[in-house]
Amino acid sequence: MNSNKIKKVLITGGSGFIGRHLVKDLLNKKNYKVFNVDKNGYASEINSQLNKIKDERYEFFQCDLIDKVRIKEIVFEIIPDLIINLAAETHVDRSIDKPEFFVINNVIGTLNLLEAVRNLYYKMSNEWQEKFIFYHAGTDEVYGSALENEYFNENSKYNPRSPYSTSKASSNFLVQSWFHTYKIPTLIGNCSNNFGPAQFPEKLIPLSIYKALNNQRIPLYGNGEAIRDWIYVKDHINAILKIIESGKTGESYCIGANNLRTNNQIVKNICEILDKKLNPRISYRNLISYVDDRPGHDKRYALEITKVKKDLEWEPIYPFKESLKLTVDWYIDNQLWCESKLIRANYNCERLGLNK
Numbered sequence: 001m002n003s004n005k006i007k008k009v010l011i012t013g014g015s016g017f018i019g020r021h022l023v024k025d026l027l028n029k030k031n032y033k034v035f036n037v038d039k040n041g042y043a044s045e046i047n048s049q050l051n052k053i054k055d056e057r058y059e060f061f062q063c064d065l066i067d068k069v070r071i072k073e074i075v076f077e078i079i080p081d082l083i084i085n086l087a088a089e090t091h092v093d094r095s096i097d098k099p100e101f102f103v104i105n106n107v108i109g110t111l112n113l114l115e116a117v118r119n120l121y122y123k124m125s126n127e128w129q130e131k132f133i134f135y136h137a138g139t140d141e142v143y144g145s146a147l148e149n150e151y152f153n154e155n156s157k158y159n160p161r162s163p164y165s166t167s168k169a170s171s172n173f174l175v176q177s178w179f180h181t182y183k184i185p186t187l188i189g190n191c192s193n194n195f196g197p198a199q200f201p202e203k204l205i206p207l208s209i210y211k212a213l214n215n216q217r218i219p220l221y222g223n224g225e226a227i228r229d230w231i232y233v234k235d236h237i238n239a240i241l242k243i244i245e246s247g248k249t250g251e252s253y254c255i256g257a258n259n260l261r262t263n264n265q266i267v268k269n270i271c272e273i274l275d276k277k278l279n280p281r282i283s284y285r286n287l288i289s290y291v292d293d294r295p296g297h298d299k300r301y302a303l304e305i306t307k308v309k310k311d312l313e314w315e316p317i318y319p320f321k322e323s324l325k326l327t328v329d330w331y332i333d334n335q336l337w338c339e340s341k342l343i344r345a346n347y348n349c350e351r352l353g354l355n356k
């Protein structure tokens with residue numbers, strides 16, 4: 001494709017954490033027109049920068065992918081060159097409380113989008129079909145919990161163990177089927193835990209920072225020894241763009257940062273950064289409190305990222321310590337942002353997902 005030609009990108013879930021970083025990144029690149037389709041859920045950004053983007057290369061459609069008639073209309077109206085499907089309910093604890101909602105939202109939502117694409121695909125020219133890509137954002141959680149020293153890769157068996165990861169695995173399978181059965185050019189990237197500025201304060205990193213800044217107990221599940229591979233959100237975005245640019249359609253790619261850390265280490269790192277910056281009378285570490293473990297808590301996520309490194313020459317570039325500091329600094333400077341998000345979501349950071 002002529003690199004000067006404007007590429008029309010339909011992003012679903014573009015008002016969420018990763019989506020907002022992606023929209024910003026694409027608009028900085030100049031040769032993209034971005035169409036953001038989002039239902040504006042509790043974790044979405046609805047009233048700040050995103051809706052104020054006056055760029056004529058940005059357009060927002062409020063639509064729930066569950067509305068199959070509307071999503072088909074939107075896809076036909078835009079005729080995108082590229083779709084990046086980020087839309088999903090994403091918090092494991094909420095999936096424990098509302099499994100049916102997660103299955104409907106994440107599985108049927110993806111099905112409706114794929115069906116809209118299938119309808120469009122066969123009405124389009126060969127030239128358009130050859131350049132079209134459907135990218136689906138997956139998660140390392142589809143592989144389930146890794147044993148000590150075990151690393152999952154693209155050939156590992158799916159073994160999801162929470163309603164969230166099961167809904168994500170199911171949506172991956174749908175995408176894979178639309179490639180094999182209907183020849184829709186798809187790509188899947190299964191990524192590890194993201195962190196960065198402006199993530200709704202319910203998951204480990206933003207919640208711990210929020211709790212600390214408000215002098216509340218910082219909850220660690222179980223013994224705090226669960227291990228995740230933490231990737232800075234900008235590295236994830238670079239990987240998505242690299243896979244779209246050079247990935248082989250029909251394939252999936254594992255995206256991680258080779259940055260395995262226990263929850264204990266993460267929260268202690270956050271406290272150290274806060275102690276250094278805010279110089280409290282008593283260390284923030286004293287707020288750490290061990291609480292009941294998450295039911296079915298996956299102990300360890302670990303990915304081998306050889307394929308994306310070797311085949312696509314992508315690798316993570318953002319150093320963990322600096323990126324975590326930048327993230328903590330962002331939350332210190334944007335406490336009102338957190339407050340307004342929590343009020344709108346009607347959430348006061350209480351414990352979720354205890355299955356009681």
Ligand SMILES: NC(=O)c1ccc[n+]([C@@H]2O[C@H](COP(=O)([O-])OP(=O)(O)OC[C@H]3O[C@@H](n4cnc5c(N)ncnc54)[C@H](O)[C@@H]3O)[C@@H](O)[C@H]2O)c1
Pocket residue numbers: 012013014015016017018019037038039040041042043044045063064065066085086087088089090091105109137138139140168190191192193194195200
């Ligand atoms: N955050 C991570 O650590 C991580 C890691 C790996 C993969 N992922 C995947 O990346 C994607 C984005 O994650 P995130 O962290 O930005 O999530 P998020 O919860 O911050 O945002 C998700 C966005 O999707 C929208 N959405 C949800 N269901 C929708 C529907 N039915 N129709 C329209 N919009 C809908 C929400 O309104 C929200 O704006 C998800 O698919 C997630 O599974 C996230």
